Amino acid sequence: MSALSDRAGSTLSFDALVSLLEKIFLRHGTSAEVARTLAENCAGAERDGAHSHGVFRIPGYVSTLNSGWVNGKAVPAVEDVASGFVAVDAANGFAQPALAAARPLLVAKARSAGIAVLAIRNSHHFAALWPDVEPFAYEGLVALSVVNSMTCVVPHGADRPLFGTNPIAFAAPRADGEPIVFDLATSAIAHGDVQIAARKGELLPPGMGVDSLGQPTCDPKAILEGGALLPFGGHKGSALSMMVELLAAALTGGNFSFEFDWSNHPGAKTPWTGQLLIVIDPSKAAGQNFAERSQELVRQMHAVGLRRLPGDRRHRERSKSNERGIVLEEQTLAQLRELAGQ
Numbered sequence: 001m002s003a004l005s006d007r008a009g010s011t012l013s014f015d016a017l018v019s020l021l022e023k024i025f026l027r028h029g030t031s032a033e034v035a036r037t038l039a040e041n042c043a044g045a046e047r048d049g050a051h052s053h054g055v056f057r058i059p060g061y062v063s064t065l066n067s068g069w070v071n072g073k074a075v076p077a078v079e080d081v082a083s084g085f086v087a088v089d090a091a092n093g094f095a096q097p098a099l100a101a102a103r104p105l106l107v108a109k110a111r112s113a114g115i116a117v118l119a120i121r122n123s124h125h126f127a128a129l130w131p132d133v134e135p136f137a138y139e140g141l142v143a144l145s146v147v148n149s150m151t152c153v154v155p156h157g158a159d160r161p162l163f164g165t166n167p168i169a170f171a172a173p174r175a176d177g178e179p180i181v182f183d184l185a186t187s188a189i190a191h192g193d194v195q196i197a198a199r200k201g202e203l204l205p206p207g208m209g210v211d212s213l214g215q216p217t218c219d220p221k222a223i224l225e226g227g228a229l230l231p232f233g234g235h236k237g238s239a240l241s242m243m244v245e246l247l248a249a250a251l252t253g254g255n256f257s258f259e260f261d262w263s264n265h266p267g268a269k270t271p272w273t274g275q276l277l278i279v280i281d282p283s284k285a286a287g288q289n290f291a292e293r294s295q296e297l298v299r300q301m302h303a304v305g306l307r308r309l310p311g312d313r314r315h316r317e318r319s320k321s322n323e324r325g326i327v328l329e330e331q332t333l334a335q336l337r338e339l340a341g342q
């Protein structure tokens with residue numbers, strides 16, 4: 001299938017988009033539960049204007065499922081490891097259904113012990129990370145998650161790529177307003193945004209990546225075709241990316257970003273790695289009401305002139321989508337319908 005493109009066109013409700021995406025997943029070999037979970041995740045990203053991980057990802061999901069690289073019908077096995085520790089073997093399936101399966105036990109442990117860890121292994125994560133943490137904050141919990149991806153980032157000071165784009169997402173409740181949420185790749189730019197720039201024929205800002213000879217380049221195609229990305233913030237982002245590899249892979253039993261070989265599965269796009277979540281119940285902490293304290297921090301940030309908090313743009317996009325529907329370019333919608341067999 002050709003690339004999904006970006007011109008504006010039809011509007012769909014969130015439910016209509018979920019149902020269309022669900023049909024695509026089902027038609028390409030997932031179970032009903034996996035189809036629903038991935039469709040809601042992907043439609044949520046599109047609704048929130050997180051385009052690098054919205055419907056843009058659907059051809060990649062489809063080619064991955066067609067290649068046999070991932071098990072779309074995997075049944076995750078939840079393990080009650082210790083008082084504050086839950087593990088899941090995602091059974092070579094997607095990470096989101098594994099999180100969904102472990103979530104009740106994770107939340108119960110976090111509420112009783114004050115903190116709980118979820119270690120997901122043998123899993124594929126092809127999505128934005130904020131949908132994995134934001135719901136905890138709506139329940140009054142603080143959540144932090146990391147996931148590693150595929151080798152495409154040169155560690156600071158090294159010659160060749162090793163790390164993945166390895167995002168970190170954080171969510172915390174606040175008293176008056178949407179939870180505080182950020183979600184960022186530890187690379188200078190997400191791989192998805194490089195693909196989008198290449199497709200649009202746009203150049204990247206300096207400092208994002210190198211070509212196949214290790215020379216700095218602003219050409220996204222040179223980065224994708226034999227080149228590599230750089231960490232954000234030099235040695236600092238590189239250290240965070242290393243931490244993600246340790247937490248998401250070494251600690252969970254998942255693959256490091258450099259440990260899987262998908263060359264026998266042409267079309268495979270989903271990194272086969274691991275994911276870690278840490279969930280904290282702030283009501284167990286000493287001192288004042290956490291949500292009031294986080295509200296105070298936001299108040300003070302605004303008082304010094306801050307106009308945009310992480311998550312503000314997404315919530316603006318979400319409100320717009322909820323009011324007018326989710327806008328998809330005609331060609332994109334036609335391609336999605338074709339994939340759904342409609």
Ligand SMILES: NC(=O)C1=CN([C@@H]2O[C@H](COP(=O)(O)OP(=O)(O)OC[C@H]3O[C@@H](n4cnc5c(N)ncnc54)[C@H](OP(=O)(O)O)[C@@H]3O)[C@@H](O)[C@H]2O)C=CC1
Pocket residue numbers: 050052053125126127128129130147148149165166167169181182183184185186189190191192193271308309310311312313314315
């Ligand atoms: N599954 C995987 O393996 C991977 C997934 N990803 C996903 O890619 C997505 C994009 O990552 P990335 O490109 O790093 O994200 P961005 O750099 O676009 O944004 C990172 C964070 O900073 C916030 N932000 C951006 N600009 C500003 C600003 N001017 N002022 C205040 N806050 C700001 C964003 O909020 P807002 O959203 O409101 O703009 C967001 O929370 C993420 O969802 C990530 O999870 C990335 C790598 C691998």
Ligand SMILES: O=C(O)C1=NCCCC1
Pocket residue numbers: 052125126127149150165185189190191192193270271
């Ligand atoms: O945008 C990225 O970077 C990635 N997203 C999904 C998984 C692979 C890396």
